[in-house]
Amino acid sequence: MTLRTTVILTISLVAGSVVGGLTYVSGENVPKSLLAGLATVPAGVAFLHSIIQAGAARGGEGEA
Numbered sequence: 001m002t003l004r005t006t007v008i009l010t011i012s013l014v015a016g017s018v019v020g021g022l023t024y025v026s027g028e029n030v031p032k033s034l035l036a037g038l039a040t041v042p043a044g045v046a047f048l049h050s051i052i053q054a055g056a057a058r059g060g061e062g063e064a
Helices: 003-025 030-051
Strands: none
Touching: 003 030
């Protein structure tokens, strides 16, 4: 697994956890909170995939 993939998945999982936790704190029950958090993860992956470019698209890692 590449560093880019790890970063994207980690940030998406953290975002899903935050959304699920905030949904629960706002007064919803646990199943609704889990669904909100789980729905956030693939949306976060898609969003982060579009804004974090791969190394080959930038011309390699050695360039500034």
